[in-house]
Amino acid sequence: MSVSRFKRRLQRSGIRKADVEWFPRWLDGYCRHHRLDPDRQLEISQDRVVSFLQSLRDNRFPAWQRLQAARAIEAYQLQVLGKQVLDFAFIRGKLEEIARWEQLELGTQPEGQSTLVLGEGNPGRIDPAEPDAVRRFRERMRVIRHPKSTEDTYVGWIKRLVRHADDEYLENYGESEIAEFLTELAMTGEVFAAANRFRSCAP
Numbered sequence: 001m002s003v004s005r006f007k008r009r010l011q012r013s014g015i016r017k018a019d020v021e022w023f024p025r026w027l028d029g030y031c032r033h034h035r036l037d038p039d040r041q042l043e044i045s046q047d048r049v050v051s052f053l054q055s056l057r058d059n060r061f062p063a064w065q066r067l068q069a070a071r072a073i074e075a076y077q078l079q080v081l082g083k084q085v086l087d088f089a090f091i092r093g094k095l096e097e098i099a100r101w102e103q104l105e106l107g108t109q110p111e112g113q114s115t116l117v118l119g120e121g122n123p124g125r126i127d128p129a130e131p132d133a134v135r136r137f138r139e140r141m142r143v144i145r146h147p148k149s150t151e152d153t154y155v156g157w158i159k160r161l162v163r164h165a166d167d168e169y170l171e172n173y174g175e176s177e178i179a180e181f182l183t184e185l186a187m188t189g190e191v192f193a194a195a196n197r198f199r200s201c202a203p
Contacts, residue, residue: 049088133162133170137154
């Protein structure tokens with residue numbers, strides 16, 4: 001009756017139709033994983049939730065789906081238990097971060113995420129005319145929410161390194177080549193400290 005009551009309350013809660021459909025499925029999965037009786041009140045604990053989410057990860061469920069599963073369990077404890085047994089803020093935060101990285105790497109756009117804009121932990125628009133290293137660096141800086149002014153400052157140094165290397169693909173440009181670049185900057189009177197900061201932040 002516990003999961004059944006959850007389904008009924010979701011239908012009256014005003015949440016998204018997709019969540020009404022999928023939240024009970026994730027609860028069913030949680031029950032099967034821990035061999036819990038869905039007709040009884042479910043035990044919610046950090047160890048149980050993490051174990052279930054790890055099992056989804058090991059079965060190659062993407063992070064945005066694991067996030068939905070975590071939200072389902074969080075909704076259950078509020079809708080059925082009527083109290084916050086476990087604070088899901090940290091779990092949701094980590095899964096949101098992983099989902100953003102997966103979105104970048106795989107080029108996927110999870111349902112409901114199409115309205116994301118620059119400054120909300122996503123890359124926004126990237127100028128395709130910029131060098132490959134610059135585009136990848138901008139994406140990384142924006143996902144981890146660095147200020148735009150910091151991004152532009154570091155991008156300036158990357159572009160100088162690209163010109164120095166005469167190659168926008170810097171994967172094989174190692175420690176000795178970077179040292180050569182910094183030495184050249186120092187010899188031409190550039191600000192060595194700023195260049196050194198760039199060195200520590202380059203992708």
